[in-house]
Amino acid sequence: MFDTLSFAAVFIPCLVIAIVFHEVAHGLAAKALGDPTASERGRLTLNPIRHVDPIGTLLVPGGLLLMGAPAFGWAKPVPVNKWRLANPRFGMMAVAAAGPAMNFALAFVGAVAFGIIGTPGAGWAEGGAGFPMLIAPDGTTLPVATGLYLFMLINVFLGMFNLLPIPPFDGSHILGGLLPKPLRKHWEKLQRFGMVLILGVIGFSWVFGTGWLEVTVLPLVAAVMSFYEGVANWVALA
Numbered sequence: 001m002f003d004t005l006s007f008a009a010v011f012i013p014c015l016v017i018a019i020v021f022h023e024v025a026h027g028l029a030a031k032a033l034g035d036p037t038a039s040e041r042g043r044l045t046l047n048p049i050r051h052v053d054p055i056g057t058l059l060v061p062g063g064l065l066l067m068g069a070p071a072f073g074w075a076k077p078v079p080v081n082k083w084r085l086a087n088p089r090f091g092m093m094a095v096a097a098a099g100p101a102m103n104f105a106l107a108f109v110g111a112v113a114f115g116i117i118g119t120p121g122a123g124w125a126e127g128g129a130g131f132p133m134l135i136a137p138d139g140t141t142l143p144v145a146t147g148l149y150l151f152m153l154i155n156v157f158l159g160m161f162n163l164l165p166i167p168p169f170d171g172s173h174i175l176g177g178l179l180p181k182p183l184r185k186h187w188e189k190l191q192r193f194g195m196v197l198i199l200g201v202i203g204f205s206w207v208f209g210t211g212w213l214e215v216t217v218l219p220l221v222a223a224v225m226s227f228y229e230g231v232a233n234w235v236a237l238a
Helices: 002-032 054-067 088-117 143-162 170-178 181-208 217-237
Strands: 123-126 132-135
Touching (some): 002 088, 132 143
Antiparallel strands (some): 123 132
């Protein structure tokens, strides 16, 4: 139990930071492009209480983590009024892309920090509850380094997962902006069923495990993580 709680104490703050910054990035992009709705409603804040969704930010990722499945989640969506944007079509694409872009930027910061404090010869070992921990050559655990690596991984996973073209994920808004006008109208109607589709994705994960992720998102996450690991190695050797 101690190992589980220790892992949660590292994992949950990383996840909350990744989700909150993701949502604030949407709001900042919308404001820069003409829509101050998020600012008017007090959502351009890093206070997690303003963004945390009890189900999407805590219950769902916690449940998936206990199942041994990759944990993902969401926050209360930042309100965006596309008709207040200077260019609604381009604006919605840019606002959608801002969230994953923020996650990739946070992963870069995590990679630099990981490279700075990295311990030569450290390796991964399985903790008492089966959770991975970085271990120094002398056998001591490295919770800060483990947290920074998880921070990178969570942000990369969140960024890549949100780029899936499934309503209401960010990728669906980007794809919608690329579609011709007749198809775009039907695609926008599909956005209304976003919560149903999210529940379908969660249910599919619950029943079939991580198999579908292993052939879709996870290979991309691994490829992107190799880039950030390269950044960390470069910093460590600089």
